[in-house]
Amino acid sequence: xxxxxxxxxxxxxxxxxxxxxxxxxxxxxxxxxxxxxxxxxxxxxxxxxxxxxxxxxxxxxxxxxxxxxxxxxxxxxxxxxxxxxxxxxxxxxxxxxxxxxxxxxxxxxxxxxxxxxxxxxxxxxxxxxxxxxxxxxxxxxxxxxxxxxxxxxxxxxxxxxxxxxxxxxxxxxxxxxxxxxxxxxxxxxxxxxxxxxxxxxxxxxxxxxxxxxxxxxxxxxxxxxxxxxxxxxxxxxxxxxxxxxxxxxxxxxxxxxxxxxxxxxxxxxxxxxxxxxxxxxxxxxxxxxxxxxxxxxxxxxxxxxxxxxxxxxxxxxxxxxxxxxxxxxxxxxxxxxxxxxxxxxxxxxxxxxxxxxxxxxxxxxxxxxxxxxxxxxxxxxxxxxxxxxxxxxxxxxxxxxxxxxxxxxxxxxxxxxxxxxxxxxxxxxxxxxxxxxxxxxxxxxxxxxxxxxxxxxxxxxxxxxxxxxxxxxxxxxxxxxxxxxxxxxxxxxxxxxxxxxxxxxxxxxxxxxxxxxxxxxxxxxxxxxxxxxxxxxxxxxxxxxxxxxxxxxxxxxxxxxxxxxxxxxxxxxxxxx
Amino acid sequence: xxxxxxxxxxxxxxxxxxxxxxxxxxxxxxxxxxxxxxxxxxxxxxxxxxxxxxxxxxxxxxxxxxxxxxxxxxxxxxxxxxxxxxxxxxxxxxxxxxxxxxxxxxxxxxxxxxxxxxxxxxxxxxxxxxxxxxxxxxxxxxxxxxxxxxxxxxxxxxxxxxx
Numbered sequence: 001x002x003x004x005x006x007x008x009x010x011x012x013x014x015x016x017x018x019x020x021x022x023x024x025x026x027x028x029x030x031x032x033x034x035x036x037x038x039x040x041x042x043x044x045x046x047x048x049x050x051x052x053x054x055x056x057x058x059x060x061x062x063x064x065x066x067x068x069x070x071x072x073x074x075x076x077x078x079x080x081x082x083x084x085x086x087x088x089x090x091x092x093x094x095x096x097x098x099x100x101x102x103x104x105x106x107x108x109x110x111x112x113x114x115x116x117x118x119x120x121x122x123x124x125x126x127x128x129x130x131x132x133x134x135x136x137x138x139x140x141x142x143x144x145x146x147x148x149x150x151x152x153x154x155x156x157x158x159x160x161x162x163x164x165x166x167x168x169x170x171x172x173x174x175x176x177x178x179x180x181x182x183x184x185x186x187x188x189x190x191x192x193x194x195x196x197x198x199x200x201x202x203x204x205x206x207x208x209x210x211x212x213x214x215x216x217x218x219x220x221x222x223x224x225x226x227x228x229x230x231x232x233x234x235x236x237x238x239x240x241x242x243x244x245x246x247x248x249x250x251x252x253x254x255x256x257x258x259x260x261x262x263x264x265x266x267x268x269x270x271x272x273x274x275x276x277x278x279x280x281x282x283x284x285x286x287x288x289x290x291x292x293x294x295x296x297x298x299x300x301x302x303x304x305x306x307x308x309x310x311x312x313x314x315x316x317x318x319x320x321x322x323x324x325x326x327x328x329x330x331x332x333x334x335x336x337x338x339x340x341x342x343x344x345x346x347x348x349x350x351x352x353x354x355x356x357x358x359x360x361x362x363x364x365x366x367x368x369x370x371x372x373x374x375x376x377x378x379x380x381x382x383x384x385x386x387x388x389x390x391x392x393x394x395x396x397x398x399x400x401x402x403x404x405x406x407x408x409x410x411x412x413x414x415x416x417x418x419x420x421x422x423x424x425x426x427x428x429x430x431x432x433x434x435x436x437x438x439x440x441x442x443x444x445x446x447x448x449x450x451x452x453x454x455x456x457x458x459x460x461x462x463x464x465x466x467x468x469x470x471x472x473x474x475x476x477x478x479x480x481x482x483x484x485x486x487x488x489x490x491x492x493x494x495x496x497x498x499x500x501x502x503x504x505x506x507x508x509x510x511x512x513x514x515x516x517x518x519x520x521x522x523x524x525x526x527x528x529x530x531x532x533x534x535x536x537x538x539x540x541x542x543x544x545x546x547x548x549x550x551x552x553x554x555x556x557x558x559x560x561x562x563x564x565x566x567x568x569x570x571x572x573x574x575x576x577x
Numbered sequence: 578x579x580x581x582x583x584x585x586x587x588x589x590x591x592x593x594x595x596x597x598x599x600x601x602x603x604x605x606x607x608x609x610x611x612x613x614x615x616x617x618x619x620x621x622x623x624x625x626x627x628x629x630x631x632x633x634x635x636x637x638x639x640x641x642x643x644x645x646x647x648x649x650x651x652x653x654x655x656x657x658x659x660x661x662x663x664x665x666x667x668x669x670x671x672x673x674x675x676x677x678x679x680x681x682x683x684x685x686x687x688x689x690x691x692x693x694x695x696x697x698x699x700x701x702x703x704x705x706x707x708x709x710x711x712x713x714x715x716x717x718x719x720x721x722x723x724x725x726x727x728x729x730x731x732x733x734x735x736x737x738x739x740x
Contacts, residue, residue: 118591123602127645130591147645180740181587181648305639308632 005134005165006035009098012141014041015173018069020432022047022056026073027113028100031165045432045461048453050077052425054084055451057095059429061088062412063387065218067149068095068429074102075113078159079120083419085155086124090416091239092216094153096144097121103163104132117159126154134167142177151184152303153216188300188319188327196274196298196315197331203272204343205294205350206232209255209284212239212415213277213301213321219243220408222325223276229332230339233351235263237278239415242405247384252351253360256284257552258397261359261561264552266351267292268559275299277321280310281416290557300324359550360401363566369518371395371470371542374525375402378440378468381525386438387412387430391423391447394476397548399442421450427465428457438466438529445471445495445539455508458535466528467537469501472544480547505537516541579608580634581660581730583738584623584641584650588614592646596623599644605629605637609727620648620740624729649738657733663700664708665690667721670697674719685711696721704728 003011009032013021022045025033036044047053050072057068072081078099088095102111118130127147129140140158148156200206208230214223220243227234227250234244235255244251253260255267267273273295278284285291291311299306299313300321307316317324362372375398378386384404389412390396396413405411412430414422427441441448448469458465470476478493505512511534515524521540528536549564586592593612600607608626615622627637634652641647653660670678671694682689682699685707691698701711705728712723732738 119594122591122595122598179645182645303643305636305643309636 001170002168003171004031004035004168005137005160006031008134008137008169008171009141009160009165010035010039010042011171012138012173013069014039016141016145018042020045020060021069021071022053022060022429023071024050024053024073024077026077026100028074028102028162029071029077029165031162032071032098032100032160044071045428046457047425047428048456049451050080051084051421052428052451052454052457054081054095054097055087055419055422055425056429056432057097058084058088058093058422059389059412059426060433061093061095061429062426063409063430064433065409066433067145068093070095070097072097073100073113074117075115077113078117079115082121082124083421085121085157087414087417087419087422088155089124089126091212091414092153093155094148095155096148097155097157099157099159100165101130101159101161104161105163107161117157121157124155125157128157128159130159130161131164132161134164134169137164138171138173139177142174143179146177146179147182151182152306185302185318186320186323188317188324190327192315192317193324193327194331196317197328197335198337199272199296199298199315200230200274200328201332201335201337201339203232204340205269205271205347206230206274206344207266207270207272207295208232208234208274208276209237209267209278210234210240210243210276211237211278214240214243215408217277217302217321219277219321219325222322222329224248226325226329226332229329231344233266233348235259235267237281237284237415238400238413240278241400241411242408243277245406246404247406252355254400255558256281257286258401258548258550260401261357261550261563262351262354264550264558264561265354268557269350270295273297275313276325277301279306282310285310286552286556286558286560290559292558357567359561359563359567361566362546362549362564365543366518368543369516369521369540371472371540371546372398372402373518374468374470374521374540374542375399375442377522377525378442379403381522381529382438382440386410386440387427387434389413389423389426389430389439389441391443391450392418392420393444393447393478394472394480394546394548395442395444395447395470397477398470420447423447424451424454424465424467428454428463431463431465440466440468442468442470444476445469445473445498445501446475452504455505455510455535459509462533463535464531464533465535467535469537469539470542471498471501471539472542472546473498474544476546477548483547484553501537501539505535510535510537512537512539514539514541578630578634579626579628579654581653581658581728582625582627582638582641582650583653583730584625585615585648585738585740586621586623587646587648588619588621589646592621593623595644595646596625596641599640600627603636603640605633611727611729617740622738624727626728648740651732651738653730653732658730659733660704660728660730661702662705662708662728663702663726664711665698665700665724666712666715667696667698668715669695669719669721671695678715678719681711681714685714687711
């Protein structure tokens with residue numbers, strides 16, 4: 001039987017096992033929406049903005065490991081997803097975005113709601129397609145999912161002209177697909193892995209540095225096993241948090257610009273650096289000239305282009321992190337060379353000394369709410385098991401520092417692109433992927449307003465997300481940089497004319513709370529977490545002058561951290577202009 | 578260093594812009610680029626000339642390989658290879674200059690492929706240096722129009738770049 005392109009589209013999603021499509025209809029996608037209406041295998045979630053749809057698909061993917069799907073119309077529909085696509089691209093998240101397009105006969109004519117979707121998204125997708133013939137539709141959709149989810153994952157866009165969704169053809173969804181120009185590696189090179197293990201077991205001052213690749217590549221279990229087997233210190237990047245249990249004594253915290261003193265110092269002093277699924281991003285390395293001056297480096301990554309891109313690597317291993325780690329575990333167990341216990345002990349003594357500084361210490365207060373205290377309490381009350389999404393800025397860094405992630409896929413944030421507005425729609429995706437679980441969006445009063453319209457989506461689908469708004473009436477990270485580097489000229493970083501967030505939440509049918517006393521923090525969080533079937537918007541009025549420490553300023557090395565004033569013996573001398 | 582990268586890519590609309598876009602997005606140079614279909618109509622062959630340090634060229638080849646439309650590539654400058662570029666040039670050729678220009682074209686093994694009362698159109702093939710030398714010998718004043726194809730290149734020996 002022949003089906004229309006729109007029917008084929010829906011059948012493909014069903015056969016691909018897609019549960020949810022996050023989207024927003026429009027002229028060019030009307031046939032598809034009609035086909036969605038006539039079935040119930042694939043559930044469509046209506047967001048309030050196409051950016052929200054892309055982020056929700058992204059949050060779904062990050063929290064579940066399955067590809068996220070978004071569906072939008074042509075023109076502004078697809079341009080609105082570009083920020084979401086770029087966010088997924090920078091963090092290697094498998095999402096497939098389907099966009100409607102004007103009819104093939106109109107392409108290139110500046111037709112109503114026409115935009116070159118393939119051209120506009122090209123620099124921020126792993127790959128994209130324009131389907132010109134309904135006969136190619138099913139195979140293209142299969143390719144899109146295959147490319148998005150294999151190798152180094154990433155977003156794929158499929159642009160479908162309206163007439164293609166109306167034309168008919170026989171439906172056949174290929175079970176498997178092979179592309180002659182795309183064959184991602186899986187297994188690492190055995191010889192290289194052997195060489196790496198030889199180097200690793202001989203290390204005197206080893207350091208294991210892991211990133212988002214461990215989460216994406218389901219490498220958390222073998223990583224934990226390997227690190228524990230060796231007894232080596234382990235640090236995670238912002239994207240890698242949860243890849244190794246944060247409450248394990250071998251974990252030395254996050255590294256990089258706002259990483260811990262012990263993690264950054266250990267990086268600087270280590271003699272063997274084992275980088276796994278990480279990409280030596282500038283926020284991690286600081287000044288490259290000063291990066292890990294004593295280290296011989298092993299780098300495991302599925303993407304050969306990530307290896308030796310910023311930092312030269314002695315032993316590169318291209319392969320999936322899980323497969324390589326499992327092989328490493330076996331080799332370490334079989335290795336005749338034993339780890340140098342004495343050297344390792346001395347190394348841990350040094351690390352513990354750095355650790356004893358307590359670099360994340362902050363001034364407690366009973367007058368004004370400290371944002372760090374809110375995150376610490378949130379961690380305690382959720383027993384570290386919640387799915388936490390965040391927006392971008394100070395609140396994101398505090399969450400990374402103070403919420404101890406023990407499991408992968410619990411920490412969902414825009415690390416690469418740094419997209420404000422990501423948190424709430426990502427929480428929507430995470431909540432759909434994990435209906436019974438606690439999903440918390442930690443945000444700030446600036447970020448939350450960038451996709452605030454999604455509160456309406458949350459109401460429509462009764463999503464009991466908990467929003468922790470750390471409200472300091474500033475774009476805190478911008479303000480922090482202006483304080484440090486622009487002589488306290490707080491240019492346009494204040495948040496004036498804020499809405500009453502309680503009323504705002506209530507007007508969308510949610511529960512709103514405002515908390516301005518430190519003594520009320522715990523009670524409010526407890527009460528909110530108890531409301532299992534309601535979205536609760538908690539507006540925490542926090543210390544306006546708090547900064548994120550430690551900090552590696554631009555152009556500095558990892559060992560040149562700036563510590564919090566409470567380490568310099570100075571009480572807070574911070575002030576606002 | 579100058580490198581010649583030969584690329585087999587899917588003969589599909591948009592494949593060229595993926596390559597060109599990669600170079601502009603990552604700030605790499607393209608000195609020249611030629612592309613045409615091969616004996617297999619589903620494949621195009623591109624010859625791309627670029628400059629960069631070893632690290633940059635390594636990144637360029639890795640990033641190119643990541644493009645889904647790129648099937649295979651080789652850096653021809655890693656081994657012995659032959660490089661040819663075609664020049665089409667229209668020059669003023671009136672009265673006294675006609676004989677001299679014809680002699681010059683002969684010396685460079687060029688061919689005159691179109692003639693009018695006042696002009697010659699000459700075709701010349703060779704590596705870039707030879708074409709530069711010919712242009713210099715002609716002198717700027719007599720040139721009406723220059724079209725250069727950009728280099729095409731192929732490895733020496735019996736091995737080829739194919740699927």
